[in-house]
Amino acid sequence: MKYLVLIYGDYRSADLAAVRALTKFKDELAVSGELVSSEGLAFPSEGRVVQVREGAKVVTDGPYGEAKEQLAGFFLVDVPDDERAQQVAGRVATIVGDRVELRPTVLST
Template sequence: MPKYMLIMRGTDESHAAMMASIDESMAATGRFIEEMIKAGVLLAAEGLDLPGRGVVVDFSGEAPVVTDGPYGETKELFGGYFMLDVASKQEAVEWAKRVPAVRGSKIEVRRVAGSDEVPEGNEHLVEERARRESSDQI
């Protein structure tokens, strides 16, 4: 089955609204996660730290430039994700519509490309598989 990532996107306003009712938000998210586990579709779910605690590595110039958060001129930030193993994009969208998100939030639904989509003889894929196999043996 294909994998889909539900990417939680929010604004400063939607983040503030969520934080104002954090206990309720966390309880609703916990119930939603339990539903996905019972349905057998949840592969992973994580929230991200506050944007002000992150950094941006910018490759616009000749050398990478590291800037501490918060990020300038960003209207939406990723807040976390759910990784699902579902039969179709439509099923992923149906789960996304059930995310207990606050007003002003968005959920981006993206299919995760599989390694089988890269041509079989691709040298980078061969190297990656070898690295994964050797790390599994450790």
């Protein structure tokens, strides 16, 4: 079963130790065969919203969210069951020192 672990954070207070720990955990998941993909995301100000309005593409530059915390990265894992997914998410939450969001994927291939 595939699960997405969504990591939120305040870009104004990046923690280098947490990034190193996440990288180490990413390597552990890769060795176990559970890692599908993991990436950190660029600052929200580098993002864009792409929409189609009346048949025309409209692109708007970021940033967008008013909240301090924005989506900062993710782990996509393929694990045997929900319990293991919760263990992975718990480890990520411990590393970042905050909650993370865990969601199963749908229509996985």
